[in-house]
Amino acid sequence: MADTSISRARSLLMPVPARSSPYAALGAAALAATAAVLMAGVMVLGPGVRFDEPAVEGSGPGRL
Numbered sequence: 001m002a003d004t005s006i007s008r009a010r011s012l013l014m015p016v017p018a019r020s021s022p023y024a025a026l027g028a029a030a031l032a033a034t035a036a037v038l039m040a041g042v043m044v045l046g047p048g049v050r051f052d053e054p055a056v057e058g059s060g061p062g063r064l
């Protein structure tokens with residue numbers, strides 16, 4: 001009787017492994033791919049690239 005209760009107690013104390021979702025791995029891979037694309041874009045453009053705004057046309061005679 002003591003052997004069965006000890007083995008039962010041990011089986012109750014053993015943690016059940018959690019099943020991982022395949023969607024979690026897919027989400028992590030998508031996040032890593034997005035980060036890689038963004039980092040590649042930064043490396044291609046480089047730190048010296050500027051995007052100037054288009055020149056604003058001034059108001060001359062005849063313009064409202």
